[in-house]
Amino acid sequence: MRYSYAITIEKAPAVIRRCAHCGVKKPFLPSDQIRINAQKKLLDVWLIHRCMDCGQTWNMEVFARISPKQLDRALYDRLLSNDPELIRSLAFDPQLHAKNGTPLCQATLAYRIDGERLSLDSLKESAELLLACPVPLGVRLSRLIREILGLSAGQFEAMTASGRISSPDAADLTRARMETRCLVRVDPAPQSPPDYGW
Ligand SMILES: [Zn+2]
Secondary structure (H helix, E strand, C coil): CEEEEEEEEEECCEEEEECCCCCCEEEEEEEEEEEEEEECCEEEEEEEEEECCCCCEEEEEEEEEECHHHCCHHHHHHHHCCCHHHHHHHHCCHHHHHHCCCCEEHHHCEEEEECCCCCHHHCCCCEEEEEECCCCCCCEHHHHHHHHHCCCHHHHHHHHHCCCEECCCCCCCCCCECCCEEEEEECCCCCCCCCCCC
């Protein structure tokens, strides 16, 4: 039996950087706005971030000195219209953050998992859990699976070690992180051998 789980982002991860107003390092959250500057037919594109404490803005570079011709027309339109889905994917883009020297800070990330919570005790046959997220979530798969199955860290580790929880998408489920999609297989407890009264 297959169960589907949709992960919805409620709050994006922040970046930690020095806030010019606060004078110390602070988390900055992506805003819902993209800023585009055109100069001599070249574009600079930034995603505006705000300090969580004082609201000071910081512009994260998305494209620098790029010709509009290099940009796909659909992408250009999405940038111009502050497309929320595009902004969300930029806010989760590890390469973009690495380029800006601002690694993602998971502490502010908030998400919701929609889908049936399963109880392993009542599992009679193998179950396939299909987890899907519109952006590369970056959260450990163990955390998501434990929430769905209501398992402690110790229970989860024992079940992955015995092979009752496995995934074709992740060799090591205790360490792997959620990208946009992951299939997880859960097997019911092995049946105890029949008691013949010997
Ligand atoms: Zn600040």
